[in-house]
Amino acid sequence: MKKPVLEMNNVSKTYDGSTKALQGLSLSVYRNELISIIGPSGAGKSTLLRCINRMIEPDEGSRIRFDGNEIATMNKRELREVRKHVGMVFQHYNLVYRLSALENTLHGRLGYYSTLKGALSLFSDEDVKRACELLDSLGLEDRKLFKCGNLSGGQKQRVGIARALIQDPKLILCDEPIASLDPQSSKNIMEQLKRITRDMGIPCLVNLHQVDVALAYSDRIIGMNNGEIVFEGRPEQLTEAQISKIYGASIDELIAS
Numbered sequence: 723m724k725k726p727v728l729e730m731n732n733v734s735k736t737y738d739g740s741t742k743a744l745q746g747l748s749l750s751v752y753r754n755e756l757i758s759i760i761g762p763s764g765a766g767k768s769t770l771l772r773c774i775n776r777m778i779e780p781d782e783g784s785r786i787r788f789d790g791n792e793i794a795t796m797n798k799r800e801l802r803e804v805r806k807h808v809g810m811v812f813q814h815y816n817l818v819y820r821l822s823a824l825e826n827t828l829h830g831r832l833g834y835y836s837t838l839k840g841a842l843s844l845f846s847d848e849d850v851k852r853a854c855e856l857l858d859s860l861g862l863e864d865r866k867l868f869k870c871g872n873l874s875g876g877q878k879q880r881v882g883i884a885r886a887l888i889q890d891p892k893l894i895l896c897d898e899p900i901a902s903l904d905p906q907s908s909k910n911i912m913e914q915l916k917r918i919t920r921d922m923g924i925p926c927l928v929n930l931h932q933v934d935v936a937l938a939y940s941d942r943i944i945g946m947n948n949g950e951i952v953f954e955g956r957p958e959q960l961t962e963a964q965i966s967k968i969y970g971a972s973i974d975e976l977i978a979s
């Protein structure tokens with residue numbers, strides 16, 4: 723039987739002792755899967771992604787197995803080791819704008835270097851070569867030495883993807899990766915994520931606000947409402963009634979809003 727890369731069981735997150743952002747949620751993620759997470763604002767999508775690599779600490783009793791290891795109870799050193807293999811792509815890119823696309827990409831390797839070498843940017847020739855190849859493969863061959871602050875939104879996000887890929891990730895988490903992009907750039911980024919999933923076998927878990935994008939690119943869609951999974955299935959299984967259940971509103975209301 724296929725083994726999941728990520729297995730979440732009974733994961734909860736309560737903020738400030740009262741806001742139940744995640745309520746006993748379970749989810750398995752397999753290789754070669756692009757999974758979209760959709761749901762209204764406040765449903766818990768970002769919290770879910772951030773609990774996976776413990777950028778947010780889940781509640782006690784939550785179980786998160788990644789690549790065969792239990793993350794929820796790991797110490798800091800073990801967690802650092804795991805985080806090396808979990809790439810993250812952010813809505814606002816999280817790039818250092820005064821540095822080049824190449825330097826930002828190389829930052830994805832920092833987990834593999836000593837603090838001193840990293841601080842001095844002493845990256846190996848091999849890593850520099852790989853960073854260049856990744857930027858080439860993402861259509862940024864003529865932008866490698868551009869400062870990231872001077873790149874377009876779509877180009878910035880492709881640098882964000884290159885930085886995630888150079889980590890040698892076993893999983894990529896994307897928190898609203900297209901929320902700040904125009905439709906053409908959004909399409910390009912989703913196609914890149916699809917290519918990564920299909921050709922490199924790296925599963926991507928993607929938070930999205932656009933149902934049409936989720937339908938077009940996902941192998942599986944997770945619908946969340948109020949910290950719970952209220953739909954899980956293939957795009958063709960997502961009916962209008964299911965969409966209303968996820969968003970707590972009719973399709974007409976959603977289109978009008």
Ligand SMILES: Nc1ncnc2c1ncn2[C@@H]1O[C@H](COP(=O)(O)OP(=O)(O)OP(=O)(O)O)[C@@H](O)[C@H]1O
Nearest residue numbers: 737738741743761762763764765766767768769770
């Ligand atoms: N740091 C925090 N402290 C307290 N409450 C928080 C914190 N972060 C999130 N929440 C609350 O947890 C719930 C889930 O938030 P989360 O950001 O995960 O939702 P989301 O589905 O990603 O929303 P959006 O689509 O608007 O980004 C919300 O009620 C939110 O107000």
